[in-house]
Amino acid sequence: MLYYKAWLESRVRFLAAGAVLSLYCLTFIQRARIDFPPVLEPMLPYTAHVWRGIYHGLVAIVFVVMAGLLGLGGLERERESGSCAFTLALPVNRLQLLWPRVVVAMFEMATLTVIPLIVVPWASASIGREYPVIHAIRFAVLFAITGTVWVSASVLVSIAVSGAYASLAASLLTPAICAAVFSGTALNAHPLLSPFNVMNGSRLPFLNRVTALADGPLPWAALLSCVVVSAVLLGLASALAYRRDF
């Protein structure tokens, strides 16, 4: 029942994000019928065009932002709307309330990564182009694993920051601040440390510079570190949720 509750609370966000992602992927690929190859780069491979528009373009931003939004909610929000007493009256502890929300948010985030995986190869075929499914799968795996960081960060924010809009603002600013830190400090010299590079291979050796396909072995160490960071953030969120006394 707690999973169903978490789903009901987040399904509008998930469905809206899914709709916009699908719409954008579909329209981008359909436009390739007209604007591909670009006039200034007639030799650009189709796969590189897709990478620029989908995996390194607006879809990546929508995905990061929505992964953050999916992690929001929970008891702090219910406290504001006055319904937390009903939830706390359930015969479960706070951690049992938190973890179904985390699992549902992670599942929704992972499902969002499936949208380009389905739409890009299918829509490409419909315009007479080919995008290899195996590479779409590899990018989906990268998006899903790095996405755990943004979901976990927003779960932590939703517990630490009271006020729905304040937690929303903090959740949106988290990836923006991360991006600024990774691009504006000495960390810029280590592209493997940035989840933004790991999610689409930007500046990393596994991405083919010409075709923009994920040809090389995936950066498993970086992906593992994303999982560890995510686990640490969720651990902090659990500790914080456990200590709340309202």
Added chain:
Amino acid sequence: MLWYKAWRESRSRFFLAAGAVTVYCLTVLVRARSGFPLPQNPRVPYSAFIWSEFYAPFRAVAFSFIALVLGLGGLQRERGSGTAPFTLALPVGRGQLVATRVFVGLAELIGVLLIPIVVVPGLSPVLAHQTYPASQSVQYAALFLSWGIVWFAGGLLWSVLFRGDFTAATAAVLTPFAYMAVYGASRGDQRFPVANPFAMMSGGLDRSVGGRMLLTEPLPWDVMLVLAVVAAALLAGVWRITARQSF
């Protein structure tokens, strides 16, 4: 008192946004002290470096989020949290509540925009040992504000239409992306290049911007006027919907 109420409801968002923008501005300028000229491309002028850090399209996306989030709030939200009856018991009309919310939100939006206007030209000589013309900061801020008020009005409209906090927030955050999807699908970049928000905010309508990324042509006042009218229409819609709501 309504002003104070609107300020109290939105100040945490404003402080978060203003704090992040301030820290970002200072970080970029401090980095420019040792990192400019760029080692990989030493011929890039300081004005182009500033453009890429503050006014490039991705920065316009970030500012659009700030405008949308500052626009959220209003009676529907209070209805969700159960405080709407107290607000509605005040001896003021719903229009006054909306108008106050709009003015405070726009003031906060302008406040966020003022930060780079003050910090970049003011602290560039001190922190980065470079100069950047204040007039350019003002002009880029005007371009950002022209679409910013549209996003702000859009955020307010969503929060008037939807009762759930996160439903309105999701609709608001996804608005620019849905707009870009529709814009792309209708081949807007070829048919209506002036309607590309992020290109316009980044000075893309100035055809002689050049490699220095300095605006040399007059601001596109006609486009900005159209955007002001769009924002006014959205805000009028907000006022009308709020006035007609029956709770």
